[in-house]
Amino acid sequence: MTQPCKPFLSHPFDDDKLKEECGVFGVIGVADAANFVALGLHALQHRGQEAGGIITHDGEKGFNSAHRFGYVRDNFTKASVMETLPGALGIGHVRYSTAGSKAAAIRDVQPFFGEFSMGGAAIAHNGNLTNAEALRRELIDHGAIFQSSSDSECIIHLMARSIQKTHADRIADALRRVEGAFSVVAMTRTKLIGVRDPLGVRPLVLGRIGDNGFVLSSETCALDIIGAEFVREIAPGEMVVIQDGKIESTRPFQPAPSRFCIFEHVYFSRPDSFIDGRSVYETRLQIGVELAREAPVDADLVCPVPDSGTPAAIGFSQASGIPFALGIVRNQYMGRTFIEPTEHIRNMGVRLKLNVNKTLIKGKRVILVDDSVVRGTTSRKIKEMILDAGAAEVHFRIASPPTAWPCFYGVDTPDREKLLAARMSEDEMRDWIGVDSLKFISLDGLYRATGAQDGRNAACPQYCDACFSGEYPIAPADQLEKGFKVKAPCAG
Amino acid sequence: MTQPCKPFLSHPFDDDKLKEECGVFGVIGVADAANFVALGLHALQHRGQEAGGIITHDGEKGFNSAHRFGYVRDNFTKASVMETLPGALGIGHVRYSTAGSKAAAIRDVQPFFGEFSMGGAAIAHNGNLTNAEALRRELIDHGAIFQSSSDSECIIHLMARSIQKTHADRIADALRRVEGAFSVVAMTRTKLIGVRDPLGVRPLVLGRIGDNGFVLSSETCALDIIGAEFVREIAPGEMVVIQDGKIESTRPFQPAPSRFCIFEHVYFSRPDSFIDGRSVYETRLQIGVELAREAPVDADLVCPVPDSGTPAAIGFSQASGIPFALGIVRNQYMGRTFIEPTEHIRNMGVRLKLNVNKTLIKGKRVILVDDSVVRGTTSRKIKEMILDAGAAEVHFRIASPPTAWPCFYGVDTPDREKLLAARMSEDEMRDWIGVDSLKFISLDGLYRATGAQDGRNAACPQYCDACFSGEYPIAPADQLEKGFKVKAPCAG
């Protein structure tokens, strides 16, 4: 995705968060596949709130599709929509929200569909292609007509130009030409196909449902909602082709060491999903434990910044013995912007979404646990609310290292100069935000929390952590061409 | 309200909860009062999600109003709506959601307005009149034309028939004729008026804003959102008339001992509101503490039923030393009903909204803390999810006593025969739900948690607890006429 996806909405200040990245889902071998896809996308809604699409094949007459702006629950629950999506095979996609930016076009909503001489195929892509701009120019020079502004459309055009005879071979052909991060779910008239890029940057899991059905999903939480059984993760660099209850697995790419996105653990994935056999919730709890060890502080209360900071705050409380408390309460009816009645009401945006438990906070030394600091603007506003409520001290503890580098693999980050940590040291950030202390978990601590007991392997890191380290495992070709400077030469 | 209001939506199984009861808000002496009212209603949205209305007076030409179905954030944030509501004086109302029932009419949405010979007046009512049906018959016999199905409309007609010369006197006249629970916010061309019934069953607080402005609100959280300062609670049986920055207080009713609704502490009010100087959050925490003392159990984890059980679960964990954990995760994109793909998916309603952290729960002895048990149907479903995830034991701890009696004072409860606790003992309920243990907090324990250190004063209870005790402080006249049997003679 040239325009990557919006993050997990559970944080009240979405404009000051990294933006994730789309969710993909596919199912084969079940009656009314579209209903399963709708439920799966609903469970993946946190990976993209702007729009969603479903394509099915009815086994006889052909493909059917529906693409809509808005939540899955509002669009794909209507009989009038679901009736138009018959069949036992379907895929779907949810994507980010472009709050305030140029009006998005329905043409940009995936899955994308292409008619080929051997029949139609649809694809849904989570990730970002780092050479999409160069590919697009080249394809246009050779007569391709692009219909969307999405990088993912390149895959369809590359497939159209492949001389391979099967859809799967054409997908492999196309994906060997692209660079970047991708977890792709595709379908033909009879097959469900899943592919993960060689480094496995984005997640993709395989599930089983009913006697003969299979599921592909970005996260395990979407298996739970439909009662599917988790089978395994699709391996980095693997392609699976599922048909008639059978799975064929191939490795179309050069082998490479795995570099899964560590931020999925910190923020993007749902806490009830598990990755590599490890509960996301527990990893976040451990981050809090590590943080309490690395950066202890004497205080009266540990309060999460709702809701995403909650598991780490619980871990911090348990490790430190300082009581956990909901000092900040979230209004569950967030939404549009209200008309501000007077200029006296500062921080209206914050107050619409959050309120402080004044009687609880008053006179207390408070530790606030948040998942990350991006621009830092909302950290300042929260600090102000807490001080207004009469807190004696405010200490920020952040469940990720300083975010100092943009992501080019499917996460929407601000330009580097807007990242607070790209411009300031930890002490400078503390002073700018105006709190008594500010500490980030170390990169090694974060790795340990994910289960890597010896921390980060600097020679060959177990994860992609480019947003923290500036070490990009895949060269961001389009960005380099525009003058972006990486910290260290890229491996890829 | 003949059709009382829906409860705090933060519980995922709204159809198995008591339903609260409307929120009221008014402001005088500020520019663009409607914007303040919109913000206040937004903060009170948990008291009524179905519909909302705002009436203002522009100081010259007259009254303006807007009544809408849906959330405040969706209706009263549009310039096209707010521009039609000029003026420095306004009141508003939010009301419950009638999910699935007969289509509600916009005519039932408050505030209600009446034109009188001395000028118009508008009222917004939180509570329920227990003699509304008799009053309605009587008024119709005397030529009144009712426009809504709401009990609150009686107040307007009684005002119209009063021979008093001022609006305030007519309101007092009318409210002396009604029985039941009411917190009323009213307005005339120049005055903001607030009244609470003699027992003070429903809340109403007074705030100050700007140099000359005053606010009336159901809860303090709505003062916070607009930056207003809490002044005091309106006393039971008090009427305040606010004009030109001055407050005139009178007592139009016979004095009576206060009987505030104890369920406001347990469930209805927002955790960041405070009542009688006491944080709702802290009371709920204390309920957990009391519960841990009254009904201890050896276990590995304390998990809240999200979200309303959370404070009590934290208290239980702190008092018992058993770790607090988010074993159940709520999907924040709840909403419409999906089309169920197969019959194999049991409990779809639950799975749409909740998921269990399997890796966390597996093999553990789990304490689940919930706020109440009404029909008990969802308790069974949650138990099933937890057992499916591999829990070794499941223990329910309930932050309120058994709900065995309906409320007639503005809370929507099922018929008595549908209340689980009206039909079963605690042990029978435990067996029916199918858990290893089930314990409710005692009525005394609940009173202690609210700060009544000696527990409930049986001779003269400090709260209305009719839903638990069957002791109704105000005779429910309309219900008695239909044959309802109270447990003990009513005081009122």
Added chain:
Amino acid sequence: MTQPCKPFLSHPFDDDKLKEECGVFGVIGVADAANFVALGLHALQHRGQEAGGIITHDGEKGFNSAHRFGYVRDNFTKASVMETLPGALGIGHVRYSTAGSKAAAIRDVQPFFGEFSMGGAAIAHNGNLTNAEALRRELIDHGAIFQSSSDSECIIHLMARSIQKTHADRIADALRRVEGAFSVVAMTRTKLIGVRDPLGVRPLVLGRIGDNGFVLSSETCALDIIGAEFVREIAPGEMVVIQDGKIESTRPFQPAPSRFCIFEHVYFSRPDSFIDGRSVYETRLQIGVELAREAPVDADLVCPVPDSGTPAAIGFSQASGIPFALGIVRNQYMGRTFIEPTEHIRNMGVRLKLNVNKTLIKGKRVILVDDSVVRGTTSRKIKEMILDAGAAEVHFRIASPPTAWPCFYGVDTPDREKLLAARMSEDEMRDWIGVDSLKFISLDGLYRATGAQDGRNAACPQYCDACFSGEYPIAPADQLEKGFKVKAPCAG
């Protein structure tokens, strides 16, 4: 109606036309009465485009209603709406459009409903009460709560205060208290009721459908659409009560000579309706014939101002022998206002709706036939278009006498000072509009065209023609109180 109704939309310049006046319809003794009412209102849509409502009784459980803004075809064709309106008895109402004025409220949309001690009743009113303001003040003084700004609501409140035992008697009681023009269709649980004011200013006809069914309608065209048979007109001053296939007729008012609105012939009624056995189309054709006799002119073409001038233009052509031609073409996709691209485009409002057949008009002497001149502004614009197209001469012939007086009986006319004919002589109007000649039909000619062979009986006119003559058959009490001066003392 205090805010009277909008006219027949077939004229492209609705803001320069008299505005009519609502349509009423009722049916009893048919399955699914609401469907018949919807069709009837659709046929009467020209009498009111803003909003419509239907109330039915299902014979058992009670009354059901739906009130909507917009066209009948858009609202009352949806199964989701019609399913809520069961029963064999129903009434409906369509009302005018308040283009540009203060936002109308759904509360103003009829039929109105009232609950009485002997059961509910609903009424739909076409016409205008001339003492409504005084009645409203009096009713409010006695405790009535008005819910709409409509004069028609007085009828419901008067019914509520009547001491009569039956609905019909209460309606008669109420209507004896009101002054003005009214054709009322009402219903109770079992009865369909129709009443016309003593002078019969507004139309109301009776039809028969099926074995046992009866229909009341403003015009006969609504009988045709449902296949009902015309029975007769309800007489001035008559009340009919229909139940179980039987009609009971009474005369609750003092007898008075009939004064039917002559403008129904000129403009309001549909050309395919018939009044007093005479086709409206033929009357309009005859107006053209009379006009050709009264005001002949040598010319090449007779062109109607579309569409309402067409029948008179045909008559003029036939009487004069000058060819009839569609020199002005109407765009059938009229609607909202476009954003005008430049200031050079004058008369954009006209061009959106009309275009001139240039090749036809060029060099020709053109007679334009229009139904009326109100403000005269659009006559000027049309003249300009015709001259731009190269016409050699332009002659206006108007199918009604000069409109010099406002109507207070259910037609929305501008204030008297805005009526061109109230300020200018015929010659002055000709010069102001800028045409070669301008002639109106005489009042006698108009009467002859309606079949009154001797013209107008000045002593006792056969019609209400107050808008032309200034002779008001019913004293407009509310207006007189505000200082309006009638031309001659009123009979009533």
Added chain:
Amino acid sequence: MTQPCKPFLSHPFDDDKLKEECGVFGVIGVADAANFVALGLHALQHRGQEAGGIITHDGEKGFNSAHRFGYVRDNFTKASVMETLPGALGIGHVRYSTAGSKAAAIRDVQPFFGEFSMGGAAIAHNGNLTNAEALRRELIDHGAIFQSSSDSECIIHLMARSIQKTHADRIADALRRVEGAFSVVAMTRTKLIGVRDPLGVRPLVLGRIGDNGFVLSSETCALDIIGAEFVREIAPGEMVVIQDGKIESTRPFQPAPSRFCIFEHVYFSRPDSFIDGRSVYETRLQIGVELAREAPVDADLVCPVPDSGTPAAIGFSQASGIPFALGIVRNQYMGRTFIEPTEHIRNMGVRLKLNVNKTLIKGKRVILVDDSVVRGTTSRKIKEMILDAGAAEVHFRIASPPTAWPCFYGVDTPDREKLLAARMSEDEMRDWIGVDSLKFISLDGLYRATGAQDGRNAACPQYCDACFSGEYPIAPADQLEKGFKVKAPCAG
């Protein structure tokens, strides 16, 4: 267009009419071009009611577009839409309505846009490509990804594969590869381009506006609405490229004799447009005159079937001396389908839209003038209404010859077997419809009415009249491949 366009909506039985065919419009050299395009499309709305689109270029940042279902007046009058379409250069398109057919996709709505290596271009196409299916297969084999089901999209893909250096040359390249009928309006960043196919089947005219502006439009009526001056028609086979106030004209195709669609005269074009200097209204009047000569009948009234039969009926009346009358009245509020109350109401579809002037028709011998007979179903229904009203005789006169062959050049005709005239002789049709007489104008008569004084030149017809004659001037390649049999070998 593979799915051609819907006809002039003024006929009440659209499903029994030939369906026309889209309208195109473009403007250059004016401020706020989009407003002009919106007005132009509004004037062309009768050529396509389903959907419309506008693309503009703002001169600097790029192209902007809006595509919407529904009427121009409802979509392109909103400031929120029009503000997104800045610039002095724009084109637009309106297309047919697919009543009842498979849901149309917004992707099928033109103008289409393609990004090329020399910059973007947009095209709007009126007509139909007869070799589109073969072209599409060929393009897919070579890697093209089609995004719509429209034949017009082939043009964009052929442009993308052209090796020409300029957009205009690529358009010419592409159009030399297609077969069929096309009037194309295209735009690049700086140029407005118009092209007509070699035979000039579909119309396209050039206008001038302001000092430096030019307009391209399907019909002259769209010049009138914006105050543009008619310059000339684009010639068959001509391409014009307009930039900086200058027009460059070329002839990219083999010359061929002109074959303009004669049905534009009969039905499709608006009566206030002129073609080849001749008013469409006058041609239709002359058709009536010819018809009266060819097929006289003794009768009392000449009535048009509204509205499209009106000019021919006026001509028939003038030539025959039989009075013209509006015997059938159209309900101007047509729309959705009502729920039919009983089975007794036959012909509900007709009654919703038309009513008969009973008092006028009763006992009369009536001539009904309609523009065409397609399936004949509605002719039967109208006959029935007229007889129900008591007509003594009914004579149909049709303003076109029998429609016996489908059109493949941009008009939606039923399959040949559904055309009444393909299965029956004139006498058989008369008996099937059930009227006293039925006569169609002769082909020669129709030609004469258009100004061809010697009638049709059989050797080289002046028009395309394939729908009447079965002589197809362009071989319908896709249809021939599917087995369609033409009457005579095609010239092309």
